[in-house]
Amino acid sequence: MMAPDLPTTYLDYADAFKFGIQRTADDLAWATANVTPVSEGPWGDVPGVQIFYIGINTAGERIRLPQISSFWRYKPSGVQLADSDDRAPDSLHQTYYISGPGPGVVRIELGPPMPGILIERPKGSQPIQATGLIDGKDFYFRESDGFWSLSVGGADVVERPDWHYEEEHDLADELSEEAVYSLVAKGSALFRKGTPTMATEPPEQ
Template identity: 80%
Template structure:
């Protein structure tokens, strides 16, 4: 936007209209490009088909060739013991959607790397990111000058198959690019056969 142009803010009605149109556009794109995933049922709530769409850094919709177990759908109001009875400060494990019928989950992705699918990092102290490395779930975490990468396992956060932790010398919060670099470094160590470390609790 040019500096001499005034900022334009949507009122509530226009914002809802924009959201509804984006959802309709996402669903139309998904129906043409993406195979739905069957999620559920959850107790008395029947299962549904959900489309998972990756959004790249340019804002373009892209097909997700694989899905991480972190990227789950469940209707609002349904409680899953395995997901919701965890530490409230643990990484998100479930995306919440509301409304009947098919849903669309938009997952903001980092840059494309061979064999790696990365969700854009979020949060601060800790900074967190999830995704897949060679088809296995990973969880990245950085806080107070230390970063860690957990990969695989039935519980990738608490009991991963492989874990690595290291101190870094970044003076402030890590940039997104730095996070991607550390995830790539961890993937290289994993692929080279570096032994796992003990998980810090």
């Protein structure tokens, strides 16, 4: 038996599904009126698609995105590169696809507006991660076990950024969203004033 104090809305999956369909339709209508689509793909045999990128702030309002971080760009989630078959060592590597073109709209949940910074709301825990743009350059923020880092720019901002900074902090074990935003602001200020880059640690095996 369900707990009597449970809101009945949790149980109404049909309404939730209908709401999701309606939201997608509303987003698409808003996007086609307000946002320039971005051409993504093609990816091998999967044809290219036109994607509308919409920012959603914490109040749920739709915001035009003047720039797109490469982290946010749409790629079919099912694209995989097949390894050659171990039982036939001479077989060629093959690329195969297990999904087709994706949604017409990609909603990106945004943090608060900061001058020259477009930030996605943080995700995860140990590590907490956030991505976005600082002055038009991709950035990657990461925090885990009392250390935070910010990487900016470069062909691969995670593995080989143009600029990297990290330090220890004494904030609470689980950073709040506000703490993440303030660390991103601190890191971006250091980047903008020309603080020398630090070496990035090779990823743990």
